[in-house]
Structure formats: structure tokens, C-alpha cells
Amino acid sequence: MKHLLLAAIAAASLILPAIASEPAPISSPGEIAAAAPASDWIAIAPSDLLVMDLAPDAKGPSTRSGPRRVVIQLMPAPFSQGWIGNIRKLAAAHWWDGTSINRVQDNYVVQWGDATEKKALPEGLAAVPESRYVESRFASAGVHAGAGGTERLLSVPVKTDAYSGLAGFWSGWPVAGAKEGHDVWPVHCYGTVGVGRNMSPDTGSGAELYAVIGHAPRHLDRNIAVVGRVISGIEHLSSLPRGTEALGFYKADAERTLITSIRIANELPAAEQPEFEYLSTESDSFARYADARANRRDPFFIRPAGGADICNIPVPVRAVAK
């Protein structure tokens, strides 16, 4: 046996295959997700995927050379739709083509956009107010309604959240809410994609985006717009050299990574459109998966924690086998 840390996989998009030759009990979170019936998996529409292609690593043959594709799933309504509408327009205008990754701050974020800050934006982008960081009308949005406040709206509520009255899952996404009332907002976990902005009351257009590559910066919740999450290829962002200027900005132009294109997936040729699905957070399989994340019963563990924070329960997402 290899002398190694055997602890199971933490990344949302990786599922450990069950070992076929041993009828091992289904006990790890990954095994539970992999064993979920097909009906518990929900296809992600190509129209909700943003596909970012980075130029190949200029440093030559290595595991990091070759195509670098990052796939981002956009949040569903009612969350952040003003900014997401702008992102759709920017992608349709091919606005990001030729822009770059300008900032990589360790244990924090990778940020991209127009380094010159002079590129004209497409017309018709919305200026979204700060009030939309939170969906206060969530309960009346028609998706989930009923008495009981926020707690009734979320599946698999996480009892203990340091940043909110209640955290839990809704339609495949981690969210937090006030214990009383109907305020719900998306949360910052590893891989979360948000909108860079200037000082308040600016909320950003969506042209400048970032992805979280460190411990969940939950202090950003309700302070900045969350628009999606990286579901594939985050290693192409998280392994980039860190910038040496303040806040992880690159000093020299040559340090930046070129973005060759960003497209909504349904603009790509059909054969190239990525197909992903997520484990329904309203399914029994997900409830068992979340329980197993909080109470690890894989053979490696000797002592289950008895709890998990919401960002340590990544929603399983996988590529659809073609």
C-alpha cells in the first residue's frame, strides 16, 4: 500500500469510482454520489455554461501545456440575473477575447478582464443595484413558497453557519439566509465566480470576474455579486503563478495569461458543447451524500466530525459520458 494520505476527494467535479472487484459497502461521499440513480442527476443547459479558453502555457511541454478550458456554470434565477444578463451580452459580443488573467492572489482569487481598462463595453449593460446581492423576494419568486421562513426553502440545512442564520442548498447551489424572513443569498465557496467592482455603490458590470481559489471568503457574501461556479478546469486557474504586486496583480504584461475566448456554450459547435450534470440537492442521494461529508465513514476515517460547513459539502457535478 502506498504510504499516503488516503482521504477522499474534495473537488466537486471529481467522483471516486467504486472499486468494481470488491463489493465494498457504499460509505464515502463519492461512492454515494456515483451510486445515485440517473434520475437524481440534472442536466445543465449549455445556455447556462460559460466556456473560457486560455492560451496554451508558453513555457513549453509539461502537464500544463495544451488547451486550457475552464467551464463555469451560471446561477439560476432569481439570483444575480442582472449581472448574468450582462455576462451573456459580453460573451455574445466576444468582448473577453484577447483580454487576460490579471490577478492571482494566493488563498483568495484569480481575476480576469481587460487589463488596459480602456476597452469599450457593449451597449445596453444593466447597472444592477446593491439590493440584488440578496433575494429578499425569494419566497415569492414562485420556486418555493410556504410558511416556516427560509428554513423551509432550503434542502439539507446546515445547522451551524458562522456567517448567517441558516445555510443550505437550493436547486443545486449552496446558499445562506436569515433565520427569520425570506432573505436568501448565494455564498462564496472554493470555485465560486463573482463580479469585481469599485467602491460602493458600484456593483460591477460583470466584465471583470473572479474565481475563488482558496478557503471560502464568506465575508464577501452580500458584498459582491455571485454569478456562478467553476465546474471544470479550475486547476488551470488555481495553479497559475501568483502575482507579486499588491493584491496579487501581475507586474509585467508578459505575466498575464491570454484569454483566447469566452462563449456561452450554445454558441459553440454542437460537438464541442460541454455536457455536465449535477446531483439534485433536493434528492435523497444528496441528503445521504451531505450526511456522509459531515460524518465520514470511509475506512480511512477513525472519527467522524459530526458536522461540516456548507463549503465542505461541494455539490457533485460531473461530465456526461458521450
Next chain:
Amino acid sequence: MKHLLLAAIAAASLILPAIASEPAPISSPGEIAAAAPASDWIAIAPSDLLVMDLAPDAKGPSTRSGPRRVVIQLMPAPFSQGWIGNIRKLAAAHWWDGTSINRVQDNYVVQWGDATEKKALPEGLAAVPESRYVESRFASAGVHAGAGGTERLLSVPVKTDAYSGLAGFWSGWPVAGAKEGHDVWPVHCYGTVGVGRNMSPDTGSGAELYAVIGHAPRHLDRNIAVVGRVISGIEHLSSLPRGTEALGFYKADAERTLITSIRIANELPAAEQPEFEYLSTESDSFARYADARANRRDPFFIRPAGGADICNIPVPVRAVAK
């Protein structure tokens, strides 16, 4: 103004300098730490620093070329001293020289040691029992004693922890404990260094180590030995190419990064010994810093969270100006 995400620095080892030309109010966590009196900073003995040097990046001139030095602070007694004693012996024997980084799993860990698994260990390493993952004799260790259970032992207790009855800080380190009684254990945050192991009851010798490079894997607490934390140079680990085999192991020998040496710092020439200090977690400055992490008052923020998880309150550590 640059159109960017201005949120303040998350990495423990980076402190934003106050802007000298503006008498801005001290409000951000970094400003509070930087303004702390010298007496609130505690020097870290070179004998408690592990210095790991990696071979230069073979891919040639880039921001990632040049020396790659990673500095790890070892945990103080009473925690994990059996494993740390082994680590001191391994370093004194220069055992890691010529070994390599063998595993980089995104949002999880970087792991290093002897890839051949055939290198003989020095004699006299201890086999430490699992019971030492937790210090159940903590209250009688003489450092802090008194009535009131664990809560009295920790400074700046974090009210809400998903993984334990109570989390807080002790002598510069984040720890968790049972609400009742005297069990205390170190926790896994970004940068935490732990000991790889085989299946229970093996606890690892300390020859195989890992550093956390993702969201806090708190489910590993009490399941594996925590021996320290990276206080400088973690970007040399976190930006390494991810391994493509299961659990992030590298496939080919050439993908591994060579470790040229690992030393306890006091074995280095005096001029080369790194000097660091940490902000006393028992100081008023730290209490205000932690409060500011939970209630961000920097001008960027419009809505303080009202809380923070323990791994989002990194203990400030800085190099001593020579």
C-alpha cells in the same frame, strides 16, 4: 481607480501597509495587525522552523523560476510532539534531501516524501498512538489551567463551529475543543501541515507530509496528525501543476518537483536563518483583528458578516525586518 475586487488580503503572511499619506482610520484587519505594538508580536524560534528548498522551476525564466523556499512553523507542545520529534530527526538526518513532491490535488493538499517508498528511515523514530491526535490532558499541561472547561483555555472563542463544540486560539494557533471537558485538538486550515498515514491504527512517521492548499478540510481533524503550518512560500506549493492520477498523484517521475533540502532553521548558517514573528493570540490587538475579520469595516465592505469561521481568521505572521 482600477476596476477590481478591492477586498483585503486573505493570506496570513501578508499585511497591507497603512497608506502613509492619508490618516485613514484603522479599520481593516491588516491595518489593525500592522498597528499592533511590538510587544504583541512574538518571535518564532529558528528551532521551530522547518525550511524546505525546492529545485528551481525547470521551465526557465518566469515569475516561478529562482529559489523556491517554503518555511513551516512547527506546533508547540503539548500538540503532536511525537511526530514533531520524528520530523526533527528526519531533518537532522537530511532524509528529505533528494525526495520530491509527489501529489498535488486541487482544493486539497500538496504532499511530499520518498516517491520510491524504499528509502530507509532513520533509527529511533517513534510510533505515536492515535490518542495523541487530541490532547485530553490539555488543561493539566500547565499552560492554562482553571475551571470552566475548554472555553476558558482559548482566546477569542469562535461561537459557531460546524466541526466542534468550540473553536478558538491558543498560543498563536487555531484549535478546537469539546464544549465540556478538556479535549483540545489542532485544526486543518489553509496552509496546515499534517502527517500522511496508512490505514488505522497507523498514524504515520512524519516522513510523508502534506500541506493544505484548499478550503479547510476540517473533516481530517482528529483523524490525522497536524504538525505545523506554512508561514512563507506556500505559493511555491499551491501553484504547482496538479497531478492527473487518482488523488492528484503525478503519473511520471519528471512531473515531480525535487526537494533539494529540508532543515530545521537553526542548522542553517546564521545569516540564512529566517526570522518570523506572530501576533500573540492572547493580545488585545489580536482580539480586535479577529473582530474585524468577522465584521469587516474596510471601506470596500457594505455589510459585515457578523461572524467568521476559525480558518477565515488566519493568525498574522510576518518576517522580521533585519
